Amino acid sequence: MKYFVFDVDGTLLNSAEVDQQCLKQTLHEFGRDYTFEELRPSFGKPGRQTLADLGFTGETAERIMDRWEGLSKERASEVLAFDGIEALLRELHARGCRCGIVTSRTHYQFDYGFSPLGLDGYFDAVICMEDAPRHKPAPDPLLECLRRMGGTAAEAVYIGDSACDMECAAAAGVKSCLALWGIPEGACIRADIELAAPADALKLI
Numbered sequence: 001m002k003y004f005v006f007d008v009d010g011t012l013l014n015s016a017e018v019d020q021q022c023l024k025q026t027l028h029e030f031g032r033d034y035t036f037e038e039l040r041p042s043f044g045k046p047g048r049q050t051l052a053d054l055g056f057t058g059e060t061a062e063r064i065m066d067r068w069e070g071l072s073k074e075r076a077s078e079v080l081a082f083d084g085i086e087a088l089l090r091e092l093h094a095r096g097c098r099c100g101i102v103t104s105r106t107h108y109q110f111d112y113g114f115s116p117l118g119l120d121g122y123f124d125a126v127i128c129m130e131d132a133p134r135h136k137p138a139p140d141p142l143l144e145c146l147r148r149m150g151g152t153a154a155e156a157v158y159i160g161d162s163a164c165d166m167e168c169a170a171a172a173g174v175k176s177c178l179a180l181w182g183i184p185e186g187a188c189i190r191a192d193i194e195l196a197a198p199a200d201a202l203k204l205i
Contacts, residue, residue: 001175001204003151004092005142007160008103008114009043010182015079015113016043016161022071023050030064040184043162045136046104046129069109076113082181084198089122095205100125100145102158102168104136125149137167142174157204159195166191177201 009015020039027034032054042050047068051061092099099122103110107128114120125148132140146156158169161182166189169176178191181198195201 001097001155001157003098003100003146003149003156004201004204005100005102005145005156005158005174007158007162007165007179008101008105008110010161011159011165011179012081012085012101012119013079013114013117014082014182016182018075018078019043019072022075023068026064026068026071027054029067030060045164046106049104049135072109073112076116079113081117081119082198086119088198088201089119091202092205093122095202097205098124098149098151100127100149102127102136102141102145104129106130137164137171139168139172142168142172146172146174157193157201159201163189177204 006012009019020036020043023039023042024034024036042053045053047065048061051064056064089099101123105113105128107130110126110128125145127141127145129135132144134140142158146153153173157175157177158165158172159177159179160166160169161179166176166178175193176191177193177195178189180194180196183189193204
């Protein structure tokens with residue numbers, strides 16, 4: 001493979017715990033309590049889609065979104081790249097592979113939550129929520145990423161941590177790779193390839 005496309009949350013960054021804590025706290029402040037297990041299916045989706053799935057719409061959803069995003073920004077420094085991620089990106093770059101990102105984050109969320117980690121330079125294309133007409137699990141953002149990088153589905157893999165990511169890859173005709181380091185123990189998610197550690201992606205070149 002020549003083109004490696006990554007999800008951000010739960011794949012490149014260990015953001016799941018902080019994100020879910022912020023969402024749980026926000027919903028509690030708005031009078032709704034959920035367990036982390038109940039909120040897990042929301043991870044990887046655009047925030048407003050998560051709130052819609054939970055029954056929040058209109059002005060209430062926007063107020064919740066603002067508070068959730070505010071808490072997440074306050075705690076952004078707690079979110080780091082998983083061990084081995086930077087080494088993987090460096091090696092992929094050295095071997096002439098091209099790397100991209102497809103994320104459900106907005107550009108604003110990406111700018112404050114990812115860019116400060118200093119990894120932007122490894123990526124040839126970044127597709128955020130605003131950059132495609134439909135979001136994951138539709139294929140649109142992944143296909144747009146490949147278009148910008150000049151790659152084809154047959155030459156690419158998409159590495160993510162959720163069923164939504166795997167469905168997006170399948171819809172785009174791209175090999176799906178499940179980042180086992182980013183999913184809860186015992187989670188059952190179907191993928192073409194399972195990667196136990198970031199370095200395992202090098203076997204796909």
